[in-house]
Amino acid sequence: MSLPFKPASTxxxxxxxLRLNWRGFKAGRKASGPGAFIAFVVLxxxxxxxxxxLGLAVRGHEVPIIPLSSIIADLILAVILTLMLSTTLAxxxxxxxxxxxxxxxxxxxLAPRKVLFVRALGLAVNAGLWFLVPAALLLTPSIVLGHWAxxxxxxxxxxxxxxxxxxxLLLAMALFALIGPRRTRTVAQVMAALIGAAFFLASQYxxxxxxRASESLFARIALDVRDGKIVLPPFxxxxxxxxxxxxxxxxxxxxxxxxxxxxxxxxxxRRFADAAAATQGAETRKAAKGPTRAxxxxxxxxxxxxxxxxxxxxxxxxxxxLLRVLYMVPLAFAMSRSAAHLxxxxxxxxxxxVTFLAGxxxxxxxxITVSAEDTPDLLAISPTxxxxxxxxxxxxxxxxxxxxxxxxxxxxxxxxxxAALWTAIGAALTAWSSGLIGIWxxxxxxxxxxxxxxxxSFLSALAELLIAFLFGGATALAVAGWYVWALLPLIVAGxxxxxxxxxxxxxxxxxRTAAT
Amino acid sequence: MTxxxxxxxxxxTFAKPAVSDLDLTVHAGELYALLGPNGxxxxxxxRMVAGLTQPDSGEVExxxxxxxxxxAGAKALLAWAPDEAMIxxxxxxxxxxxxxxxxxxxxPRAAKTKAExxxxxxxxxxxxxxxCEGFSRGMKQKVAVAGALIHDPxxxxxxxxxxxxxxxxxxLVKDMLQARVDAGGxxxxxxxxxxxxxxxxxxxGIIAGGRLMAEGTLDELRSKAGEASGRTLEDVFLQLxxxxxxx
Numbered sequence: 001m002s003l004p005f006k007p008a009s010t011x012x013x014x015x016x017x018l019r020l021n022w023r024g025f026k027a028g029r030k031a032s033g034p035g036a037f038i039a040f041v042v043l044x045x046x047x048x049x050x051x052x053x054l055g056l057a058v059r060g061h062e063v064p065i066i067p068l069s070s071i072i073a074d075l076i077l078a079v080i081l082t083l084m085l086s087t088t089l090a091x092x093x094x095x096x097x098x099x100x101x102x103x104x105x106x107x108x109x110l111a112p113r114k115v116l117f118v119r120a121l122g123l124a125v126n127a128g129l130w131f132l133v134p135a136a137l138l139l140t141p142s143i144v145l146g147h148w149a150x151x152x153x154x155x156x157x158x159x160x161x162x163x164x165x166x167x168x169l170l171l172a173m174a175l176f177a178l179i180g181p182r183r184t185r186t187v188a189q190v191m192a193a194l195i196g197a198a199f200f201l202a203s204q205y206x207x208x209x210x211x212r213a214s215e216s217l218f219a220r221i222a223l224d225v226r227d228g229k230i231v232l233p234p235f236x237x238x239x240x241x242x243x244x245x246x247x248x249x250x251x252x253x254x255x256x257x258x259x260x261x262x263x264x265x266x267x268x269x270r271r272f273a274d275a276a277a278a279t280q281g282a283e284t285r286k287a288a289k290g291p292t293r294a295x296x297x298x299x300x301x302x303x304x305x306x307x308x309x310x311x312x313x314x315x316x317x318x319x320x321x322l323l324r325v326l327y328m329v330p331l332a333f334a335m336s337r338s339a340a341h342l343x344x345x346x347x348x349x350x351x352x353x354v355t356f357l358a359g360x361x362x363x364x365x366x367x368i369t370v371s372a373e374d375t376p377d378l379l380a381i382s383p384t385x386x387x388x389x390x391x392x393x394x395x396x397x398x399x400x401x402x403x404x405x406x407x408x409x410x411x412x413x414x415x416x417x418x419a420a421l422w423t424a425i426g427a428a429l430t431a432w433s434s435g436l437i438g439i440w441x442x443x444x445x446x447x448x449x450x451x452x453x454x455x456x457s458f459l460s461a462l463a464e465l466l467i468a469f470l471f472g473g474a475t476a477l478a479v480a481g482w483y484v485w486a487l488l489p490l491i492v493a494g495x496x497x498x499x500x501x502x503x504x505x506x507x508x509x510x511x512r513t514a515a516t
Numbered sequence: 517m518t519x520x521x522x523x524x525x526x527x528x529t530f531a532k533p534a535v536s537d538l539d540l541t542v543h544a545g546e547l548y549a550l551l552g553p554n555g556x557x558x559x560x561x562x563r564m565v566a567g568l569t570q571p572d573s574g575e576v577e578x579x580x581x582x583x584x585x586x587x588a589g590a591k592a593l594l595a596w597a598p599d600e601a602m603i604x605x606x607x608x609x610x611x612x613x614x615x616x617x618x619x620x621x622x623x624p625r626a627a628k629t630k631a632e633x634x635x636x637x638x639x640x641x642x643x644x645x646x647x648c649e650g651f652s653r654g655m656k657q658k659v660a661v662a663g664a665l666i667h668d669p670x671x672x673x674x675x676x677x678x679x680x681x682x683x684x685x686x687x688l689v690k691d692m693l694q695a696r697v698d699a700g701g702x703x704x705x706x707x708x709x710x711x712x713x714x715x716x717x718x719x720x721g722i723i724a725g726g727r728l729m730a731e732g733t734l735d736e737l738r739s740k741a742g743e744a745s746g747r748t749l750e751d752v753f754l755q756l757x758x759x760x761x762x763x
Contacts, residue, residue: 287608287642287643287644287645287646288608288645288646289645292610292628292645294624294625294628295614295617295618295624295625295627295628295631296614296618296624297618297623297624298618298621299618299619299621300618301618302614302615302617302618302619303615303618303619305614305615306604306607306611306614306615306618309606309607309611310604310606310607313606313647314606374603374604374605375602375603375604377568377596377598377602378602378616378619378663379619380567380568381566381567381568381591381594381595381596382591382616382619382620383588383589383591383592383619383620383621384588384619384620384621385588512570
């Protein structure tokens, strides 16, 4: 489909950029086609209905500009900005590494500044749309019902997207300068994951701080605000004023967002281009020093060692696993607190969650080791039986899971050894089962496609989830001491695994079918 | 004479026949060049020999081992290096060779010594502990060639081994292959560089439309093509393949 703009114009280039972004987004979805469309429409309708109720509720009321409302508006904007930053930071690195079209664009008669400006603008539009679309559905009824000035929220969001993109680009540039182009991608992905996880951890403050401490802190803040003890710094209420349409704060916020963006996209544009060129083959990684290790003996050990090396050097995978490890932190806190003060059945939920997460991490790792094998032909021409190689890959996938689980289970074992034992058994069974499903229902993919791996095999993704839930349930029941009831999900899980099982011949036949 | 490879009645059809009733014999200790235009069936044939693609019918025997009945036994004797290097970007050449040696179950100490020798021969010693992700295509190809040689295969199969190599690297690889043949090894290669086949191959097979059109030494091919002595392989190749394509 041709783009409805004059070729080589900024609008044409931006439309091209957005088309690629949209196709990348669609390719990364679990489902596509009418089902996904209906799901989006339903979700949109729910938000719109919420918006209508909101519009009716606030009709005739103005937002009071008081410390509490200002703090809430500041917090919302901070959350949105940070989430946008996590998107744009990773996207800035991806724009250099995963989209290999910069050489094509720079070799064309288009001005490099225009190319970079549009690419940066594409990042901003991408980040902004995630918030603008739901905001439009939520706020349009209120705007139509009389709060015309609230349309300024869209302007604030656009300015935030521009500002976040600018900061993302500047951070990427700083990383380039500090650690070199290749490591930037890794660090950017890890930082993006950490920013995302920070919100999860913040939402888990009750688990981290304990119910009493968190409640008293929250009550204290509310009281201080009511009594006027919290004095807001100057201009702290400007985000709220801008959102409700006051012209000066709105103009200032737009100027700040656009200014950061223009500074990043245009002033640093040339350096961005140089950094991009530096990633196209320049080698910055130094050779390892010190004595070389002895070679591993035999195919099994060599394969385990090779897989562990590849896993430890995979930036996307590390950031995903890191995220899941961070998810375990509040669980570990909750488990230790419950184990210390509550009866043992209170540990059932956290134990189930640890078991579930073990399956998820194992599922990711087995996808990397089995389905994302870089050189399947090399393995196929070797005389080593495929059975040995698969066993080695499963082992390599389970070793990091065991290392990750060691911490929460060790904490649990300190307080409640029996609960720790059941959790360890449940987590091991879930991880092992996820690994087997990954082997039985492997579907070759590229390592770079890790984030969209679930699209590879819907059945195996669903099966992994089901098995993780079943083993999680069995673990919870065992931890609570209801051993007989724990057998029930175990039996169902066993039956599901039997139904999913494939022989080597069946796996080979499925792979051949997929290849043709 | 011992036969390194015997192919009888090999057939493979994808959407259309890729290889049809192919018979091929490669003697032990020779360098055999398989030539053909794009889509002639060269790579499919070699993939079937290497056990990577299942033939629809036919037999493949490697040093007397039936590759279809005893694939592991046949694979232990051969190495396969395609035009796209089968390496891992995130591993160093030394780590890659460790893995390949493990796959062929080579004793670790001997494998390490051999790996270091190969990397030195290929001029990769200084890169031995640097990850392959920053390597040029030629360097990656050299790492793949080292991987193909680490287990000292009796039959080495290379698909376009000189693609992407600079003149010096191409010369190095050609010399290595020649040395291997001189030492009694068997090499089968495909190439679009006819001069390489002309200068290096003991025998040449020309394949087109999935069929072997002609086979023999350069002189034998010339006489089959009815050309006067002195014509180049390129002339012979173009004549034989155009005959195959002509209705």
